[in-house]
Amino acid sequence: MKWKALTASVCLATALYSTAWAQDLPQAVSTEREMVVTANPLATAAGAKVLNNGGTAADAMIAVQTVLGLVEPQSSGLGGGAFIVYYDAETGTTTTIDAREKAPAAATEDRFLDDGGNSIGFSNAWQSGLSVGVPGVPRMMELMHERYGRLPMDRLIAPAIRLARGGFELTERTSSQVAGLLARNVAGEPRLFFRDPTAFAYFTTPDGEAKPAGTLMRNRPYAETLASLARQGADAFYTGPIAADIVAAVTGDLNIPGDMALADLAGYQVIERAPVCVDYRGHEVCGMGPPSSGGIAVGQMLGILQSFDLSGFERVSVEAAHLFAQAGRLAFADRNFYVADSDFVPVPVAGLIDDDYLASRAALIGPTDMGTASPGDPPGAFGAAGPDPTIKSSGTSHVSIVDRDGNALSMTTTVESSFGNGVMVHGFLLNNELTDFSFSPTDSAGNPVANRVEAGKRPRSSMSPSIVFDDGGKVEIVTGSPGGSRIIGYTAQSIMNMIDFGLDPQEAINSPHYGNRNSNTELETAIPGVTGPGDAADLQAGLEALGHPVSVRSLTSGLSIIQVTGDGFIGGADQRRDGAVGGR
Ligand code: DON
Numbered sequence: 001m002k003w004k005a006l007t008a009s010v011c012l013a014t015a016l017y018s019t020a021w022a023q024d025l026p027q028a029v030s031t032e033r034e035m036v037v038t039a040n041p042l043a044t045a046a047g048a049k050v051l052n053n054g055g056t057a058a059d060a061m062i063a064v065q066t067v068l069g070l071v072e073p074q075s076s077g078l079g080g081g082a083f084i085v086y087y088d089a090e091t092g093t094t095t096t097i098d099a100r101e102k103a104p105a106a107a108t109e110d111r112f113l114d115d116g117g118n119s120i121g122f123s124n125a126w127q128s129g130l131s132v133g134v135p136g137v138p139r140m141m142e143l144m145h146e147r148y149g150r151l152p153m154d155r156l157i158a159p160a161i162r163l164a165r166g167g168f169e170l171t172e173r174t175s176s177q178v179a180g181l182l183a184r185n186v187a188g189e190p191r192l193f194f195r196d197p198t199a200f201a202y203f204t205t206p207d208g209e210a211k212p213a214g215t216l217m218r219n220r221p222y223a224e225t226l227a228s229l230a231r232q233g234a235d236a237f238y239t240g241p242i243a244a245d246i247v248a249a250v251t252g253d254l255n256i257p258g259d260m261a262l263a264d265l266a267g268y269q270v271i272e273r274a275p276v277c278v279d280y281r282g283h284e285v286c287g288m289g290p291p292s293s294g295g296i297a298v299g300q301m302l303g304i305l306q307s308f309d310l311s312g313f314e315r316v317s318v319e320a321a322h323l324f325a326q327a328g329r330l331a332f333a334d335r336n337f338y339v340a341d342s343d344f345v346p347v348p349v350a351g352l353i354d355d356d357y358l359a360s361r362a363a364l365i366g367p368t369d370m371g372t373a374s375p376g377d378p379p380g381a382f383g384a385a386g387p388d389p390t391i392k393s394s395g396t397s398h399v400s401i402v403d404r405d406g407n408a409l410s411m412t413t414t415v416e417s418s419f420g421n422g423v424m425v426h427g428f429l430l431n432n433e434l435t436d437f438s439f440s441p442t443d444s445a446g447n448p449v450a451n452r453v454e455a456g457k458r459p460r461s462s463m464s465p466s467i468v469f470d471d472g473g474k475v476e477i478v479t480g481s482p483g484g485s486r487i488i489g490y491t492a493q494s495i496m497n498m499i500d501f502g503l504d505p506q507e508a509i510n511s512p513h514y515g516n517r518n519s520n521t522e523l524e525t526a527i528p529g530v531t532g533p534g535d536a537a538d539l540q541a542g543l544e545a546l547g548h549p550v551s552v553r554s555l556t557s558g559l560s561i562i563q564v565t566g567d568g569f570i571g572g573a574d575q576r577r578d579g580a581v582g583g584r
Contacts (some may be wrong), residue, residue: 028506035583037560046159048582058148066160080412089406099140101133109441129258131432222427294464316534318542325516339374340450346549351378396482410465489515505561505572510534
């Protein structure tokens with residue numbers, strides 16, 4: 001209730017002061033019965049159709065995921081992994097699904113080191129068989145369908161099969177990302193970007209240029225793969241000819257062969273885990289725990305900000321950006337030090353989001369930038385480990401869905417970098433998720449890094465699918481974003497924008513980004529017609545006066561947000577990518 005009143009008053013204020021900007025900016029969309037938001041209009045349409053036919057949020061997710069794997073292959077697909085936060089309306093419970101890629105049984109901690117003990121380098125690892133983790137998406141779709149689905153699988157994958165066979169237009173975004181990777185390989189180095197002849201032929205013209213936007217793309221092998229999934233379930237992927245061809249592609253990689261075995265695929269399991277939930281000003285924010293750092297870090301940022309009253313500040317102001325950046329520094333210091341796959345290393349999850357601990361962290365924030373934050377000493381901390389401050393980006397998508405029964409699904413899905421590791425098998429791309437591990441097993445003092453490579457382990461993620469509940473336990477916001485480790489800030493800022501500044505989902509997305517991952521304070525370069533009102537770059541001088549090292553740059557989130565109101569749904573989709581809202 002408290003929040004509704006706040007929302008109403010702040011929305012009014014916003015509308016009054018921002019009309020000139022708001023007219024040019026993307027506007028929120030309302031529906032009454034159900035809603036789906038994704039990073040691509042074809043995926044949104046597929047999900048909306050399933051919902052309209054009485055499908056559940058889980059059903060719609062399968063339609064969305066299979067279309068995304070076709071039309072946004074740079075970001076997610078069958079060869080990747082995902083995390084889901086799911087609210088089941090019938091039981092009133094929230095759970096999380098870990099479909100993260102995992103390291104093969106043969107993996108050892110020196111995986112990304114050369115014979116001299118030096119890193120083989122990110123690009124080299126990315127474009128190699130070493131970085132391919134055992135995919136989680138097909139098993140995840142099967143589990144979600146068995147548990148929460150209503151419509152038959154063949155109906156859910158029909159839109160993707162139709163598009164794969166009949167063709168779809170290549171987007172500007174995919175075309176330019178292919179061009180971007182080709183441009184990184186000017187020497188024509190056959191071991192690096194698009195080294196795989198199948199992927200190269202699919203994405204480029206006979207002249208070896210990126211296919212232009214609007215090219216009609218067909219992917220028949222993908223349609224066949226989906227059809228076999230519908231016929232035989234996920235076993236069609238994890239055993240038999242598809243599994244054999246994945247193993248052959250990984251172990252025969254033209255750059256550096258990997259070591260994935262048939263047994264790794266056959267043994268892959270999706271893991272259900274408890275959500276990580278924190279209170280934020282009377283709202284309960286639930287996210288994904290380890291192996292993702294997302295739920296803990298978003299929860300820490302909000303839990304730290306809770307010590308400050310933001311309501312008196314403009315959302316694009318030096319004051320708000322300063323506090324948000326300091327909260328980011330503190331959360332990333334802990335994330336880098338403590339968080340990894342909790343099935344392999346002890347992670348003090350409860351201690352990291354403990355109220356008193358977060359209040360003690362908030363007390364470290366002063367009027368000027370604190371500089372590099374050190375990890376704290378949360379209750380239950382396990383002691384010695386080294387930090388893994390590795391920063392990664394590019395190649396992920398976020399999906400938010402609420403169905404007519406009130407089931408809510410927040411999924412962030414990924415192949416890690418753009419086009420995963422660049423190798424195509426049976427119409428889908430393999431991931432390079434294992435580059436999310438620390439390349440070095442120890443820090444400079446020789447302490448083991450929690451996020452070091454280990455056999456069967458899942459690499460630490462930043463993905464932060466989130467569902468926010470009101471003080472009566474009702475679903476209120478479904479949110480999340482791609483963006484590498486910036487995901488944490490994008491997601492936390494979206495929640496702050498809605499709760500503290502009363503923005504609707506689209507306004508929260510349009511609002512310029514700022515943040516700090518315990519390094520520079522990053523301010524978003526304005527995009528006319530997409531970001532605003534206000535310009536984060538205008539904060540540079542004010543923040544520098546407080547001692548912040550500032551960089552102004554593109555901050556390409558891909559937020560997909562649904563707000564559940566008493567009357568229905570309000571949706572926002574990120575125009576920094578190709579986001580679209582659907583539903584009735
Ligand atoms: O799991 C992670 O945190 C990363 N692999 C996500 C990569 C990503 O978001 C790239 N996005 N644009």
